Amino acid sequence: MTIPFAGPQIPALVQRILERIDLGQLNPGDLLDEAELAEAHRVSRTPVREAILYLEALGLVRRLPRKGAMIFRPTLEEFLAILEVHAKLEGQAAGLAARRLSRQGAEDLEAAVRACEAKAEASPDSDPDGYYQLNLRFHACVATASGNGVLLESLKTNARRLLAYYRARYRFAGAIPASAADHRRIAQAIFDRDAAGAEALMQAHVQFDQVTAMDLLAALS
Template sequence: MAGQTETVLNAILMGIDRGELNPGDPINENALIERYEVSRTPLREALLRLEAMGLIQRQPRKGAVLFKPSLEEFLAILEVHARLEGQAAGLAARRISSHAADRLMQIVEACATHARDQGNGDPDGYYALNLEFHKQVAEASGNPFLLDMIKMNARKLLAYYRARYDYPGAIAQSAQEHRQLAELILSHKADAAEALMERHVQFDRVTVMDLLAKLG
């Protein structure tokens, strides 16, 4: 039973990470039962865990839907997320190993190459690189609990970060800031890395309103 619960839970989490599930999308319980050959009890247990994480909401007569933030909720989550990402960058600047530094620079170069060769094209391809950059920084912090907290908060906003790369110039700016962040981390400038990362992941209020409107 526990294995079935984990199967459904991971399937929904992967759907969020890949952009297959977007804010406000309904969770089709019957489709999940059929696809993963699970019973209704482990499915409901998985949904209860996702609800406790704040990733789904239950609506009267509509069932479970993926969490869709209001403007105020978006700004509140973003405030926390920026601090967590900033803390990860600061810790990475203090703790990063030579092997992790090599991996970080590899993804920085991949981001720069994509921005140079693709321009504003293939935003989904760039977004995958962006996720890997932030994953490398968080792992380099050496704090697995912080990494889990970042993942949980990020999943509430992933669709909006992905949509941000549809805006002209957003990819080039992101790639440039990734290089600046990496240079600060590799130079062990913890305070500067933390401050820049917080700015890097933040949106101003107008952009937040645009993104909320864009995703309906």
């Protein structure tokens, strides 16, 4: 899951690169060519280098000797470690949402769940990218309902390090209907104000076992 950054604190060029990551136009291991970025965005090399440094500080870019900067591609150990933290953050957001859900937040969350259910029924094993966009909306609704801006920002950055792998997950048979069913259970716990239940369900929803993690890393290597 990921939620787009917003606000003037994010440099414009960084925002454009982040959008390409969100849309799957830049994937783990892809190199960031300074000259190409400068030409594409009609800027000099200086803001491009500054943008890459900014993304490196966020953990979204890694510099390799003699290769330059590339979109972060984790090892299995790194993947599992990041996932462990991300599951905790997602779970915490769901737990807080159960305690703080507003009427508008409930309406938005219900709409997001229904959209996922409709997509899962219409295209249970096809259009994974289409479903993934609906999945992002569900997680965004939960995170927003948590009412914690610091947690929200942590989720945004951490999720982008895993975004390509979550997207790839929906290529697996049965993954879309299973995800939509999870969303309904999580949402119901939030609607019922069951903070502990919502937190546990969300953590289980976003977690991968090691075998699945290895499959996803191999698929995007």
